[in-house]
Amino acid sequence: MSLVVVQAGTLVLRQPARPLSGDEIRGKQTQDLIDQMRDTMRAASGVGLAAPQVGSSIQLIVIEDPADGTIASIPQDLRAAQERNPIPFHVLINPRLRVIDETPRLFFEGCLSLTGFKAITPRAHAVEVEALNEKAEPVHFDARGWYARILQHEIDHLNGMLYIDRMLSRSFMSELVYGAHWTNATLDDICRSLDVHNTLLRRRQD
Numbered sequence: 357m358s359l360v361v362v363q364a365g366t367l368v369l370r371q372p373a374r375p376l377s378g379d380e381i382r383g384k385q386t387q388d389l390i391d392q393m394r395d396t397m398r399a400a401s402g403v404g405l406a407a408p409q410v411g412s413s414i415q416l417i418v419i420e421d422p423a424d425g426t427i428a429s430i431p432q433d434l435r436a437a438q439e440r441n442p443i444p445f446h447v448l449i450n451p452r453l454r455v456i457d458e459t460p461r462l463f464f465e466g467c468l469s470l471t472g473f474k475a476i477t478p479r480a481h482a483v484e485v486e487a488l489n490e491k492a493e494p495v496h497f498d499a500r501g502w503y504a505r506i507l508q509h510e511i512d513h514l515n516g517m518l519y520i521d522r523m524l525s526r527s528f529m530s531e532l533v534y535g536a537h538w539t540n541a542t543l544d545d546i547c548r549s550l551d552v553h554n555t556l557l558r559r560r561q562d
């Protein structure tokens with residue numbers, strides 16, 4: 357069963373979410389919510405979903421980037437640059453994130469709570485995450501590239517943050533306009549054309 361994904365402006369997206377206890381994680385309510393969030397993410401062709409996005413202010417996210425999903429339609433060179441590889445479905449609860457390589461990576465990013473828009477959003481290249489899984493067992497791993505981006509995006513949701521708080525704001529655009537005008541342009545072209553205030557790129561070029 358799919359849930360309604362709330363849109364930007366909804367208070368719950370701006371509130372810090374609370375952690376779950378082991379008993380709560382193992383309880384039927386949370387297990388049902390996980391199933392519903394998985395269905396909702398798949399129905400929306402998303403690669404991540406945080407509980408606040410379905411109106412529940414708890415520290416729970418689901419992630420999945422299936423090989424036959426969006427990833428299949430991305431040109432090979434862009435996919436390589438994004439370091440984007442398929443990710444199996446998994447659940448992270450009460451996650452703690454630590455940046456282990458802060459080198460900023462710049463790519464367009466969207467969000468199911470900002471339907472129809474996207475923007476170039478800098479994210480750290482690699483992170484380390486400690487969390488609990490859906491059985492309340494501890495998990496601990498490193499991630500880089502696109503997976504690190506997804507983790508930063510989803511864990512931001514648990515802190516009341518959206519990508520628009522981190523984006524290069526002049527790159528913010530409608531997905532329709534992106535599809536009509538910019539799909540074949542490089543990020544550098546887009547930044548130049550739109551006069552994106554790309555301090556990160558400038559600093560690297562100096």
Ligand code: ZN
Nearest residue numbers: 466467468469
């Ligand atoms: Zn989002």
